Amino acid sequence: MFPVLPVTSVSGLIETADVVSGSVGRVLVSLSGDQIKDTLPIVRSVSEKFVDISVLLTGDASTDELISLLDAGVEYLVVSEPVVADLIESGVPGSRLVINISEKAGEFLESIASDSSQLDSNLNIGFYIGSFGISKHQSLVAAGQAIAKTVLATTGGARFLLVSDPSFVSSSNAIAPAIPVVEAHYLSTETTGNGTLSIASFITNRLVSDRVDGLYTTLVVDAYDNSLGLVYSSEESISEAVRTGKGVYQSRKRGLWYKGQTSGAEQTLLRIDVDCDGDCVKFVVDQTAPGFCHNNTSTCFGQYSGISALEQTLISRKKNAPEGSYTARLFNDSKLLTAKIMEEAEELCDAKTANEISWEAADLIYFAMTKLVQEGVSWNSVQRNLDLKSRKISRRKGDAKRKWQAKLEEKEQDANKSRDDARQDKKPKNADQTSSTVTTNGTEQPQIKMNVVTVTPETSETEIAKVLTRPLQKSADIMKLVTPIINNVRDNGDKALIELTEKFDRVKLQSPVLYAPFPENLMQISEEVKAAIDLSISNIEKFHAAQINKDEVLHVETAPGVICSRFSRAIESVGLYVPGGTAVLPSTAMMLGIPAKVAGCKNIILASPPRSDGTLTPEVVYVAHKVGAKAILLAGGAQAVAALAYGTESVPKVDKIMGPGNQFVTAAKMFVQNDTSAQVSIDMPAGPSEVLVIADGTSNPAFVASDLLSQAEHGVDSQVILIAISMTDDQLAAVETEVHEQAMRLPRVDIVRGSIAHSTTIRVDSIERAMQLSNQYGPEHLILQVHEASRLLPLVEHAGSVFVGAWSPESCGDYSSGTNHTLPTYGYAKMYSGVNTDTFMKHITSQELTEQGLKNIGPAVMALAATEGLDGHRNAVKVRLESLGAL
Ligand SMILES: NC(=O)c1ccc[n+]([C@@H]2O[C@H](COP(=O)([O-])OP(=O)(O)OC[C@H]3O[C@@H](n4cnc5c(N)ncnc54)[C@H](O)[C@@H]3O)[C@@H](O)[C@H]2O)c1
Numbered sequence: 001m002f003p004v005l006p007v008t009s010v011s012g013l014i015e016t017a018d019v020v021s022g023s024v025g026r027v028l029v030s031l032s033g034d035q036i037k038d039t040l041p042i043v044r045s046v047s048e049k050f051v052d053i054s055v056l057l058t059g060d061a062s063t064d065e066l067i068s069l070l071d072a073g074v075e076y077l078v079v080s081e082p083v084v085a086d087l088i089e090s091g092v093p094g095s096r097l098v099i100n101i102s103e104k105a106g107e108f109l110e111s112i113a114s115d116s117s118q119l120d121s122n123l124n125i126g127f128y129i130g131s132f133g134i135s136k137h138q139s140l141v142a143a144g145q146a147i148a149k150t151v152l153a154t155t156g157g158a159r160f161l162l163v164s165d166p167s168f169v170s171s172s173n174a175i176a177p178a179i180p181v182v183e184a185h186y187l188s189t190e191t192t193g194n195g196t197l198s199i200a201s202f203i204t205n206r207l208v209s210d211r212v213d214g215l216y217t218t219l220v221v222d223a224y225d226n227s228l229g230l231v232y233s234s235e236e237s238i239s240e241a242v243r244t245g246k247g248v249y250q251s252r253k254r255g256l257w258y259k260g261q262t263s264g265a266e267q268t269l270l271r272i273d274v275d276c277d278g279d280c281v282k283f284v285v286d287q288t289a290p291g292f293c294h295n296n297t298s299t300c301f302g303q304y305s306g307i308s309a310l311e312q313t314l315i316s317r318k319k320n321a322p323e324g325s326y327t328a329r330l331f332n333d334s335k336l337l338t339a340k341i342m343e344e345a346e347e348l349c350d351a352k353t354a355n356e357i358s359w360e361a362a363d364l365i366y367f368a369m370t371k372l373v374q375e376g377v378s379w380n381s382v383q384r385n386l387d388l389k390s391r392k393i394s395r396r397k398g399d400a401k402r403k404w405q406a407k408l409e410e411k412e413q414d415a416n417k418s419r420d421d422a423r424q425d426k427k428p429k430n431a432d433q434t435s436s437t438v439t440t441n442g443t444e445q446p447q448i449k450m451n452v453v454t455v456t457p458e459t460s461e462t463e464i465a466k467v468l469t470r471p472l473q474k475s476a477d478i479m480k481l482v483t484p485i486i487n488n489v490r491d492n493g494d495k496a497l498i499e500l501t502e503k504f505d506r507v508k509l510q511s512p513v514l515y516a517p518f519p520e521n522l523m524q525i526s527e528e529v530k531a532a533i534d535l536s537i538s539n540i541e542k543f544h545a546a547q548i549n550k551d552e553v554l555h556v557e558t559a560p561g562v563i564c565s566r567f568s569r570a571i572e573s574v575g576l577y578v579p580g581g582t583a584v585l586p587s588t589a590m591m592l593g594i595p596a597k598v599a600g601c602k603n604i605i606l607a608s609p610p611r612s613d614g615t616l617t618p619e620v621v622y623v624a625h626k627v628g629a630k631a632i633l634l635a636g637g638a639q640a641v642a643a644l645a646y647g648t649e650s651v652p653k654v655d656k657i658m659g660p661g662n663q664f665v666t667a668a669k670m671f672v673q674n675d676t677s678a679q680v681s682i683d684m685p686a687g688p689s690e691v692l693v694i695a696d697g698t699s700n701p702a703f704v705a706s707d708l709l710s711q712a713e714h715g716v717d718s719q720v721i722l723i724a725i726s727m728t729d730d731q732l733a734a735v736e737t738e739v740h741e742q743a744m745r746l747p748r749v750d751i752v753r754g755s756i757a758h759s760t761t762i763r764v765d766s767i768e769r770a771m772q773l774s775n776q777y778g779p780e781h782l783i784l785q786v787h788e789a790s791r792l793l794p795l796v797e798h799a800g801s802v803f804v805g806a807w808s809p810e811s812c813g814d815y816s817s818g819t820n821h822t823l824p825t826y827g828y829a830k831m832y833s834g835v836n837t838d839t840f841m842k843h844i845t846s847q848e849l850t851e852q853g854l855k856n857i858g859p860a861v862m863a864l865a866a867t868e869g870l871d872g873h874r875n876a877v878k879v880r881l882e883s884l885g886a887l
């Protein structure tokens, strides 16, 4: 609550606003009805400069005139009781009104003393008493005490009392929480003055200290309400702060502390507020770079994040963006910036899932912020505008301009047309009513339903390609996000790793690595889960061990005396990424750790994002222990990938990084693989999970739905496809009902809604067409739930892993059957295998030639070397053949 409210006439408004702008930040202006119209522009401009104006109405004014004041940004209107009633009837909230009870304060007190229930309807309304009205009946202090006790105490701080009398200063404690209203010309930012009252003394009068040194606990925040840190104040430091308009505090060791006097990181004081019970004072300041903390961070709680961080970065880029960089281009090319803002606004309008919407909104804010910084407009003033707009009482109808309505209609027509084209005329009735509702547990719910498309021999290739399109992955944009993260870890090692983990996983670690042997208490798991892991490990180990025969060396005599051979070696150091963002995946630790162990990798390092308490899921630690991992890196995302690729003070560098992850992980893996200085390879791009189920009229609808949902629940960026071969409308409807009902029972139903929104059922009339579409899509998981499913296997050209028949749910491959679940997604099954034992090995070839062998192939080598103009190569054979007398 504010400690004092200066009151002035219109002619003194601007001057008073200047005086109080760095301390109380509020003014009460007394106005008559006929002054309102001319005062509105002044109200707007003063309010924009962060001074809140309230109006004390003298005389009469119409309801519309009073509302125009509130629309212009006036915080509170102090008016008589009948006017309050009129305004409330016109829709003005009570929280913006203060009843002027000066004229009849005595009666008012008497009446509420006899019946306090009459206050209930006015719960959030403030009260104002001028000394004149009070003096007729009783002393000001007595009136204030009575009102404070009877009226204010019941509202928990929502209601306040303004008392107008200079003598109030000395008695303010006696009638707190009433707020003194003081003629502005009596107030001064100086400590003492000729007949003036110090603003600082009003603040300190409000404060109590529960500390032995008598100092006041002081919260320092910036204009965005970011907490910068905690300090202490004294009467002297508060006086100095108000006098200088700067951040001045009381150091517990070094006395008066003018913040930034030596470092340059000083603060401009915007406002001082006192909390509800007077034991904490809040300084709102504008902080000069590099920041508030002595560690040169923006705040004592670390660097800014979100909007504040973005604004800071863009301001510094504007000063020194490298020539040719994208940001420099944006600052220098206003047309490009305008086009990007329009593009991102459109993408936000088109976004469907929660993830897409927040992603696109972030893009739009980035470009909007670039425009603000380019034009020298602070985010602070945008926030102020939002606050002032929220004070408006009159609401506009809010229709969009005609130009934009027309554009929207055009877009809708285009979308309808392409949907109709894709569905063609053979679309079954009921099959594509995506907006239908169903009743679940007695309540109507929008049906969770995949889009349905019928593919016929006439369907064009373009239409088919569209149907098989995966959710857009903005690789270039993601790369832009992960590149600075990777560079930061490469350059700053553990420090960056710890900071980024704090930023993205919201946990501050002391050390980012856990070394083997892992403490028992970190891997305590139930006997049931332990048995499940042990069984799964045993099957995975059997299947992966069978994939190699390390002792077998390949020998082939390609020509007499020319023996070529090949032998395998394990990759020495491997980094295994175990995702942990939306779900914890100990199964992925098994799928990567077991083949690494079977292959014989010497250094196995696991990486996984830590939980909010800084620990890892015990199941993951247990698996790490079982596979003989040397260390576990407690980090996720691009920062974990970078640490594994380059190594840090505590993270050992690896030779190859394996494992799935979200778009940041996948992009980071691609990045480090391309950086020759990292000398690291990767397994494959394994991104958001996906499944393609092929079903027919014989399939069990519940089984089909369950397989679709088991992948849809991974993340909103997952996609599932059902290819329905010659299913009737009823058969398809049965699957759709199962999808909805099973989904509604899943705890992750919200994620499922997101992924199903971009998933499709494709109706075809033959197995051949189904297999051709599946091969074109190249799914991570292919599930064959058709009559005599195994006969389709020879037709599979591209897929990560295949599940054959009704009794082979995809989940078995995820956990326990023995095959690997780390598989290529996004169509990469066309050129990559899933993780297997070979992923952890490399093959070395060797050859041994006898004299005869050299004589047999030497002339061919010499001829080819001559053709390539590489005489050195030719000579290496020539000198030998000459020594054998063969030339
Ligand atoms: N293809 C496969 O074989 C396979 C197997 C298992 C899981 N998956 C997939 O792996 C993915 C796991 O994703 P996840 O998110 O749950 O876990 P994750 O561990 O891959 O990602 C979490 C990390 O992402 C980083 N991150 C989050 N938001 C960020 C941002 N805005 N900027 C920079 N970094 C950010 C954080 O560092 C966080 O630790 C899912 O898509 C799942 O489908 C695939």
Ligand SMILES: N[C@H](CO)Cc1c[nH]c[nH+]1
Binding pocket: 585, 587, 588, 688, 689, 690, 780, 814, 821, 822, 823
């Ligand atoms: N289905 C995922 C592979 O895309 C792996 C997984 C882990 N846990 C459950 N499923």
